[in-house]
Amino acid sequence: MAxxxxxxPDRYYDIDQILEKPGPRTDPxxxxxxxxxxxxxxxxxxxxxGAGGLGCEILANLALTGFKxxxxxxxxxxxxxxxNRQFLFRPKDVGRPKAIVAAEFIMNRVPGVQVTPYYGKIxxxxxxxxxxxxxxxxxxxxxxxxxxxSATLVNLVDPENPESLKPLIDGGTEGFRGQARVxxxxxxxxxxxxxxxxxxxxxxxxxxxxxxxxxxxxxxxWASVLEWPRIHGPDKKLDNDDPEHITWLYNLASARAxxxxxxxxxxxxxxxxxxxxxxxxxxxxxxxxxxxxxEAFKIATSSAAFLNxxxxxxxxxxxxxxxxxxxxxxxxxxxxxxSLDLPISSEMTVEQLIELLIERQDVQIKKPSLSSDSTQIYxxxxxxxxxxxxxxxxxxxxxxxxxxxxxTVTSRSLPFSLSxxxxxx
Amino acid sequence: xxxxxxxxxxxNKTRRYxxxxxxxAASGQTAxxxxxxxVISGSATSTSILKNLVLPGVGHFTILDSxxxxxxxxxxxxxxxxxxxxxxxxxxxxxxxxxxxxxxVEGQADTSNLEHILDSNPSYFSxxxxxxxxxxxxxxxxxxxxxxxxxDTLPMLVVVTSAGFLGEFYIQFHxxxxxxxxxxxxxxxxxDKAFPALQEYASxxxxxxxxxxxxxxxxxxxxxxxxxxxxxxxxxxKPPQTYEEKKLFKEGLQSMKVKFxxxxxxEAEAQAYRCWTETKxxxxxxxxxxxxxxxxxxxxxxxxxxxLDALRKFSLEPPHTLPxxxxxxxxxxxxxxxxxxxxxxxARAEEEKEKFKSLLSHPVDDALIDSFVKNAHGLKVLRxxxxxxxxxxxxxxxxxxxxxxxxxxxxxALSALARVSSSSPTEEELTAAAQALLPPGTELPEEFxxxxxxxxxxxxxxxxxxxxxxxxxxxxxVIKMITKQYVPIxxxxxxxxxxxxxxxI
Numbered sequence: 001m002a003x004x005x006x007x008x009p010d011r012y013y014d015i016d017q018i019l020e021k022p023g024p025r026t027d028p029x030x031x032x033x034x035x036x037x038x039x040x041x042x043x044x045x046x047x048x049x050g051a052g053g054l055g056c057e058i059l060a061n062l063a064l065t066g067f068k069x070x071x072x073x074x075x076x077x078x079x080x081x082x083x084n085r086q087f088l089f090r091p092k093d094v095g096r097p098k099a100i101v102a103a104e105f106i107m108n109r110v111p112g113v114q115v116t117p118y119y120g121k122i123x124x125x126x127x128x129x130x131x132x133x134x135x136x137x138x139x140x141x142x143x144x145x146x147x148x149x150s151a152t153l154v155n156l157v158d159p160e161n162p163e164s165l166k167p168l169i170d171g172g173t174e175g176f177r178g179q180a181r182v183x184x185x186x187x188x189x190x191x192x193x194x195x196x197x198x199x200x201x202x203x204x205x206x207x208x209x210x211x212x213x214x215x216x217x218x219x220x221x222w223a224s225v226l227e228w229p230r231i232h233g234p235d236k237k238l239d240n241d242d243p244e245h246i247t248w249l250y251n252l253a254s255a256r257a258x259x260x261x262x263x264x265x266x267x268x269x270x271x272x273x274x275x276x277x278x279x280x281x282x283x284x285x286x287x288x289x290x291x292x293x294x295e296a297f298k299i300a301t302s303s304a305a306f307l308n309x310x311x312x313x314x315x316x317x318x319x320x321x322x323x324x325x326x327x328x329x330x331x332x333x334x335x336x337x338x339s340l341d342l343p344i345s346s347e348m349t350v351e352q353l354i355e356l357l358i359e360r361q362d363v364q365i366k367k368p369s370l371s372s373d374s375t376q377i378y379x380x381x382x383x384x385x386x387x388x389x390x391x392x393x394x395x396x397x398x399x400x401x402x403x404x405x406x407x408t409v410t411s412r413s414l415p416f417s418l419s420x421x422x423x424x425x
Numbered sequence: 426x427x428x429x430x431x432x433x434x435x436x437n438k439t440r441r442y443x444x445x446x447x448x449x450a451a452s453g454q455t456a457x458x459x460x461x462x463x464v465i466s467g468s469a470t471s472t473s474i475l476k477n478l479v480l481p482g483v484g485h486f487t488i489l490d491s492x493x494x495x496x497x498x499x500x501x502x503x504x505x506x507x508x509x510x511x512x513x514x515x516x517x518x519x520x521x522x523x524x525x526x527x528x529x530v531e532g533q534a535d536t537s538n539l540e541h542i543l544d545s546n547p548s549y550f551s552x553x554x555x556x557x558x559x560x561x562x563x564x565x566x567x568x569x570x571x572x573x574x575x576x577d578t579l580p581m582l583v584v585v586t587s588a589g590f591l592g593e594f595y596i597q598f599h600x601x602x603x604x605x606x607x608x609x610x611x612x613x614x615x616x617d618k619a620f621p622a623l624q625e626y627a628s629x630x631x632x633x634x635x636x637x638x639x640x641x642x643x644x645x646x647x648x649x650x651x652x653x654x655x656x657x658x659x660x661x662x663k664p665p666q667t668y669e670e671k672k673l674f675k676e677g678l679q680s681m682k683v684k685f686x687x688x689x690x691x692e693a694e695a696q697a698y699r700c701w702t703e704t705k706x707x708x709x710x711x712x713x714x715x716x717x718x719x720x721x722x723x724x725x726x727x728x729x730x731x732x733l734d735a736l737r738k739f740s741l742e743p744p745h746t747l748p749x750x751x752x753x754x755x756x757x758x759x760x761x762x763x764x765x766x767x768x769x770x771x772a773r774a775e776e777e778k779e780k781f782k783s784l785l786s787h788p789v790d791d792a793l794i795d796s797f798v799k800n801a802h803g804l805k806v807l808r809x810x811x812x813x814x815x816x817x818x819x820x821x822x823x824x825x826x827x828x829x830x831x832x833x834x835x836x837x838a839l840s841a842l843a844r845v846s847s848s849s850p851t852e853e854e855l856t857a858a859a860q861a862l863l864p865p866g867t868e869l870p871e872e873f874x875x876x877x878x879x880x881x882x883x884x885x886x887x888x889x890x891x892x893x894x895x896x897x898x899x900x901x902x903v904i905k906m907i908t909k910q911y912v913p914i915x916x917x918x919x920x921x922x923x924x925x926x927x928x929x930i
Contacts, residue, residue: 008508011500014469017883018589024878025923057893060503064469064889081443084480087526111507175448176901176911180925212642214763215755243434250433261764267433272447279447283477283904286897294590294890294922304590307925315901316607317912321927 006112012037012066018303030302040066044300047133048072049122049149051098053280054139054171056088057289059102062137063110065297070106071116071133073125074099079241085282122149127156131164135299137292138170141278143198143364144413146170150183150191151334151416157186169295171288175279176315180291181326182299182307185335189309189326192334192416196362201276216257216264220273223252240275249274287313339406339419344397346424350378351393357409363418368409372401380412398424438529445481452605452796453908454482458529460907461485463550463580465539465558465569467492467515469887470587472504472523473896474557478903479523485531486523487553490516491538501889543568550579555903559585560887563843570597570812581906584812585899586839589883590922591876592895593839596902596913600718601807602729604796605910608803612750613704616696617664619650620749620773626765627651632681640683642759644766645693652678652693653700664701671701689757706740706747713806714740728789732797733804735784739777747801748777774798807915815917815930816840819864825930826863826870832919832928834872837862838880839919852881879923891922898927 012019019037022030030036046067048058051074062070076098078089088105089098099117106115118125122145130136130152140146150168158164168183170191183190208214209221228238228249239245250270257265271277291311298306310326313319331340340363344353350370357363370377377400378392379385392400401407401422409418439446446454460483464471467490475486494510504522505515516534524532542549543565550556550573558566566584573579574597582597619627627650630643653664656674665674675694682690714737718730739748751774753767778798785794797804815822826833841858842850850858855877859869898918905913919928 008496008499010496013497014501014883014886014888017886018888021882023590023882023923024875061889061893064501064503080437080440083441083527084443084445084482087476087480090525109503109506212759212763214758214760247434260760262760267435268439268443268446271443277444277447280444281448281477281901281904282480283897283900286473286477286893286900288897290890290893290897291922291925294894294925297890298923304923311925313927315898315911318914318929319898319902319918319927323924323926 050139051102053285061293154185171292178288189328193329219253219256223249333418460554463553467519469502469892477900488516593919597812598809603805606803648693738784830870838876
């Protein structure tokens with residue numbers, strides 16, 4: 001029987017309607033009945049990354065649909081501003097780790113579900129850890145963590161071992177908008193393939209901030225980027241989560257705004273600019289998390305075809321959504337196999353190349369280190385190698401790499417290296 | 426820096442709601458906190474909707490449900506506590522657990538019977554802002570929607586239907602004017618119709634003898650106003666019209682540079698279309714001037730229509746535009762030039778607002794006037810229909826399905842489900858019920874087979890994921906209706922979670 005000791009008759013009355021009978025679009029391989037129920041309820045093991053806005057919703061949905069062995073990773077603690085949407089947390093939980101509180105809540109509310117929390121970073125875990133799961137769902141707000149997870153699961157794939165392919169379901173929201181997607185590592189487009197779809201973060205030129213402020217944001221950036229380090233020195237770091245630090249910036253930014261006759265600096269705007277706050281509401285998270293969990297349910301049970309492969313929702317003007325297949329990129333540094341062709345000016349210096357890589361939407365790398373087959377072009381660390389390669393920064397790339405030559409780019413923030421094929425214009 | 430930090434730092438409530446206040450601001454939050462919701466049934470879908478409204482702080486909710494928690498409810502509803510809830514009142518259990526989410530919200534369980542209320546106490550509903558009904562029995566739904574439709578002071582009704590992977594919802598409302606639509610269009614800078622102070626300022630600058638640094642910091646707005654005035658003076662008062670002229674005009678802008686890297690002149694070239702795109706009242710706004718409410722305007726008309734009428738009068742006079750707004754986008758400039766320009770726009774916007782106010786035939790609150798003028802380029806008026814109107818008009822239903830076959834077929838299958846009496850209908854029964862809704866002989870769309878098969882598979886399944894998905898979508902729309910911000914749907918929103926899409930019919 002497909003029940004565990006904590007199940008009661010009719011517990012899955014609704015879900016069993018789906019699992020006992022195929023629909024018109026169900027794959028013929030679907031084996032309706034006890035086998036699929038048993039797999040879902042006693043064997044499937046699923047990992048949830050993030051116990052925040054999406055994570056709370058994902059955990060609740062998975063528990064109700066019958067997943068019994070759920071693991072969750074989150075490195076954050078609960079803040080009061082989470083409570084308008086992260087519905088597993090209460091005011092008394094502020095300051096406690098999200099993963100632990102969320103796991104406790106789900107296990108209390110939904111009988112027989114085991115949720116195993118890990119309060120820490122995804123990077124703390126190795127391949128063996130990730131290999132134990134059937135599926136991974138990401139509900140993250142960080143691009144970097146998503147890239148890491150996606151690349152890690154792509155690297156995990158061993159063509160000899162079909163079990164090593166772990167479907168990754170990724171969700172994200174911003175205000176009334178959101179998206180959910182299914183990634184089959186090495187088979188469909190991965191997170192890295194779609195990097196150029198991200199909005200470019202607003203960046204203000206330093207000269208505007210320093211000399212010609214026009215907007216309240218310029219005054220706030222001046223306070224946080226230039227004045228904080230100038231006044232506090234290198235040792236006291238700005239803590240975006242410390243209200244006293246925000247108040248300090250707000251006061252400084254207000255004074256500057258007043259001096260330049262600029263209106264609109266508020267405490268809330270200061271916090272928003274400094275922390276790069278993205279508006280977030282329960283309802284959008286509910287939609288996207290439900291979509292992610294629905295795909296997980298369909299993949300785990302084969303009860304219906306799963307999303308191929310991208311669902312995008314915009315809820316600001318009516319309900320608009322777009323479901324499409326995002327294409328795999330042949331020159332994707334993670335799953336594409338071929339190197340990225342990069343035509344650059346023959347005058348370009350190594351330093352300029354580094355700036356270009358940081359700015360490019362389809363690369364987005366922080367602190368890249370560059371090397372070719374024969375030379376260490378520029379290394380960010382360790383300090384002695386950085387010092388040794390620093391003179392190369394002002395050299396022309398052309399003097400270090402022949403046309404058609406390859407440069408390997410690495411960064412501590414990414415679990416992969418990027419291969420560039422250089423040509424000169 | 427002596428400002429007392431306690432004065433400027435937000436209070437606990439503002440901190441709690443920070444991430445949503447950045448979307449709908451204090452005005453939206455107040456509207457939400459003044460709203461009273463009635464939710465009919467404590468199903469998984471109903472509590473999923475409510476969760477997303479309790480969290481952001483809706484004022485009050487009542488769950489009306491006379492049934493006890495069953496074993497299946499306890500399995501699929503997160504706002505019940507497993508087997509320990511079985512047998513207890515579904516309304517009371519759900520309200521208790523939903524209230525844990527936000528102590529600023531008031532909640533009530535009502536275990537009365539809806540049919541009884543409809544029979545004996547129809548004024549029950551007037552205490553609410555909005556009523557939500559999930560999978561309500563068709564006969565009661567018909568009575569409820571007719572009752573609420575009959576009087577436009579009674580609450581809006583949101584009808585939610587779901588079965589397995591499929592679902593839809595509909596908002597029944599009479600009229601919904603929106604000021605803060607959060608439109609992505611930006612108001613005109615009116616470079617083609619420069620107001621006198623802007624024109625004078627642009628003409629007063631001596632471009633030729635300017636300090637080179639200063640020259641690199643003239644705003645593109647001023648560059649364009651000046652260049653356009655010079656062009657018109659040489660071309661019978663006409664802006665560049667043909668492709669050749671526009672090209673020439675842009676070349677003229679480039680030749681004004683004193684140094685090759687003056688980005689403000691590059692910006693001017695990129696924005697040059699503003700010189701020959703006439704600033705007029707946008708067509709969707711002038712269409713609103715035909716609104717029937719303007720023909721019968723009286724002291725009891727909603728303030729929105731008094732404002733709209735003043736806007737119509739404003740646009741009849743030169744320069745035949747909407748009132749100017751003072752919001753200026755960022756542009757290449759030094760602080761002095763930018764702030765100077767901003768001051769000109771602010772002063773003019775203030776003048777035009779006064780003019781606008783003088784055209785009001787009825788007093789309106791100043792804050793509302795400010796908001797109306799600022800958002801005039803994004804105004805909307807939605808008008809709804811009674812729930813079920815489409816399904817009662819076979820020809821209209823057939824053409825709606827033809828226009829959007831996937832969403833249409835799914836809607837049709839759900840409507841058929843409501844019309845069969847069996848709780849486990851066959852595909853044949855459902856198909857016959859669907860056919861009966863359409864003009865005789867109408868061919869069902871190809872997509873109908875997929876939809877009806879899915880309905881026959883799981884006709885009564887309230888799946889947790891579908892409930893959560895609908896819960897999010899419905900809550901988004903309810904928030905839009907209550908705050909009168911952003912733009913809600915005007916007809917059925919249909920979902921299919923097999924292929925994961927949403928559609929409108």
